Amino acid sequence: MSQKRDYYEVLAVARDASPSDLQRSYRQLAMKYPPDRNPGDKDAEDRFKEAAEAYEVLSDDQKRATYDRHGHEGLSASGANPGARGFDDIFSHFSDVFGDLFGMGGGRRRGxxxxxxxxxxxxxxxxxxxxxxxxxxxxxxxxxxxxxxxxxGARPGSQPVNCTMCDGRGAVVHAQGLLRIQTTCPQCRGQGRVIRDRCTTCxxxxxxxxxxxxxxxxxxxxxxxxxxxxxxxxxxxxxxxxxxxxxxxxxxxxHPTFKREDAHIHAALEVDFTTVALGGHVTVETVHGPEKVHVESGTQQDDVIRLRGKGLPRLDGHGQGDHYVHVRIAVPRKLNKKQRKLLEEFAAEGGAE
Ligand SMILES: [Zn+2]
Ligand SMILES: [Zn+2]
Incomplete structure (x- = not known):
């Protein structure tokens, strides 16, 4: 190429093209002139190089500003001189643009x-x-x-050796025209080393x-x-x-009767209706064993009695949970003669008011 074309013209974009415009256009051109599709086709190769160079400059804010102001000469003077660069540099930004499209950047890191x-x-x-x-x-x-x-994995006394296919790198590069595709080495599966003499035990x-x-x-x-x-x-x-x-x-x-709520335990307890009316002591089964508990006179159905610290240890080490007794009042299903008489007298006194 004796006369360098204008970079914006090469990428067929306006002078105020955004980075994504540039990227889109470059991508299209590279697909149009894929270097691997026509190996040896000098024209396609030149077109591809030209596009890569234009993209390299215009995608860099500083180089783009220099180019906008001073053109191709400005870049040569500043030492950027993109055309003189090797293909490694062209490919260095290739994966940014194409990403996974060509499987660039593949190959597992080994070691x-x-x-x-x-x-x-x-x-x-x-x-x-x-x-x-x-x-x-x-x-x-x-x-x-x-x-x-x-x-x-190597026989005792021997060592795994560098993989000959990838020279220990774990990845192999397939060159297709100008395009290089890196993949995990199939011989060592990315390990970079192979075992010649296997350990017989494993x-x-x-x-x-x-x-x-x-x-x-x-x-x-x-x-x-x-x-x-x-x-x-x-x-x-x-x-x-x-x-x-x-x-x-x-x-x-x-558990059939103890219900957990984090470090707390909830359990129902049947209390005789006379005990809740008169007040008295009951025995409560906790997870740590029986506890004697005082029931206040006038305790109602579903009232809750809290036994501090009778639950489970907290996993964060901050003390113990509590045991909550849920009161269920037990009412007699049958009364004998004397009980009936006493309750009738109780009712005559006004009953549960
Ligand atoms: Zn290998
Ligand atoms: Zn072994």
Whole structure:
């Protein structure tokens, strides 16, 4: 190209084109003259380079301002000289514009120590196990690092070697004309290293499945949905990374009479109608055992008596919940002669007023 065309003309946009106008136009041109479609086609190649160069300048505010004021000479003078750049630079902004369109930027990053995955396990607890806390011995099938090869998968005494296909990079670049597409290396699956001589214990996996016993302390006060985390008891890490955690997800059985509300317990209690009328003592079953409780004279149906601190320990360590007694008044279904006579006398005195 002896005479450089105007960049706005190349991209077929107005001089006040917005960044998204530029991007749209550049994208269209690149699709029209895709360098990989006509390898060796000098004209398509030139068109593509021209568009890439125009886009490189106009998408950069500073270069665009220089170009607007001083044209192509201005850019050469400022040292920006876009035409002299290699294709690496052209491709450096390529992925910004096309993103996933061509699968650019693919290839998993290899190497580096990675923490193992967390391992979740569900555990059923009895109601009182949750109240008192407990210790559970869990049998957990999980992958553990193979000892003979220390997790490398290579036969003890040997080492994994750099992958020959990707030269240890974990990714391979397919050149198609001017377009380069990077993908995960199929030989090493992105690891960058391959095992020539496999460990016979694990067959090259670096791990083996094992059912291990893990002891887990379950604190008092847990409820359904509570999670207990046991650090470093999950899946093994890779590349020397630490293992993940074991996460014990709890499900607590319901109780026929004690209903939980966080750290509080609610329970109904039948109280004889004479006791609520006269006042007196009753025995209340709490999760911690029986409690003697005073019932006030004149207590009504559904009145609530609160027993402070007789619920469950709060998981945040701030004391205990309460036990709420919901009063149900027990009225006799049958009266003997004497009871009837006494109640008739009571009624004659005005009854429950
Ligand atoms: Zn490879
Ligand atoms: Zn092994």
């Amino acid at each position: 580096g120590a990675q923490k193992g995955q967390d391992l979740g396990i569900e555990v059923e607890l009895g109601f009182f196990e949750a109240v008192k806390g407990t210790r559970k011995s869990l049998e957990i099938p999980r992958d553990v690092t193979c000892e003979p090869c220390s997790g490398s 067959g090259g996996q670096g791990t083996r499945r094992e059912v291990s016993k893990v002891e887990v302390n379950i604190p008092a006060g847990v409820d359904s949905g509570s999670r207990v985390r046991k650090p470093r008891e999950g899946m093994p890490g890779t590349g020397g990374g630490p293992p993940g955690d074991l996460i014990v997800m709890l499900h607590v059985a319901e």
